[in-house]
Amino acid sequence: MLTHSRIFVENMLHQIIKVEKLPDEPRASLKERLDLLNEKGYLTPQIRDALHHVRQIGNQATHDSRPFRYSEALLSWEAIYRIVKWYVEVYGPVNFIVPSYQDPSPIMEQSLDVTELELRLKSLEELLKASIQVQGEEPGKTEAAATTEELVDTKLPGFTPIRTLVYKGQELDVPYFLRDAFLLPQRFDKSETFLIRLGGEQQARE
Numbered sequence: 001m002l003t004h005s006r007i008f009v010e011n012m013l014h015q016i017i018k019v020e021k022l023p024d025e026p027r028a029s030l031k032e033r034l035d036l037l038n039e040k041g042y043l044t045p046q047i048r049d050a051l052h053h054v055r056q057i058g059n060q061a062t063h064d065s066r067p068f069r070y071s072e073a074l075l076s077w078e079a080i081y082r083i084v085k086w087y088v089e090v091y092g093p094v095n096f097i098v099p100s101y102q103d104p105s106p107i108m109e110q111s112l113d114v115t116e117l118e119l120r121l122k123s124l125e126e127l128l129k130a131s132i133q134v135q136g137e138e139p140g141k142t143e144a145a146a147t148t149e150e151l152v153d154t155k156l157p158g159f160t161p162i163r164t165l166v167y168k169g170q171e172l173d174v175p176y177f178l179r180d181a182f183l184l185p186q187r188f189d190k191s192e193t194f195l196i197r198l199g200g201e202q203q204a205r206e
Helices: 002-018 030-039 047-062 070-092 114-137 145-150 191-200
Strands: 159-165 168-175
Touching: 002 030, 002 047, 002 070, 002 114, 030 047, 047 070
Parallel strands: none
Antiparallel strands: 159 168
């Protein structure tokens, strides 16, 4: 969570720089982008400090092998809330009301496996980057807004797609809970032929 929070604010700052039409060096670090917006007067002290907090703890989580405390994640979570609330109020739709902050309360009986959670976070990052790219290349268009519905992943734990089988123009998502499953040919009619054909399409693994 700490690592992905850092990536999230980095993409957000990149978007703000585009909106404000400021010079942006593609290889600029998060700190350099943060300092640029702060020097130009676009950040309040509270938002600047929140961004620095997410950046610093995210860097630690990326490079430090120590176990991070739940309280550290909560502090970063609250900082993300303040940043997003500020972003929506400054750059978002004027008729949108940001809900009050609430601490996360995970439902343990439906908790996600760490690997599956990483897959979902990765897909959210890709959607965010795609949204930013569309907005930057075609100002004024609203196609990117359609992707916001995809940001809310309502799939139950275990049902996150990890790969897609493609055969004769048809697609089938393989969910996370079947990641290590294998098909026994003797259990299903014609399954052996189907597996051979999938192998020919490079859609099956041994």
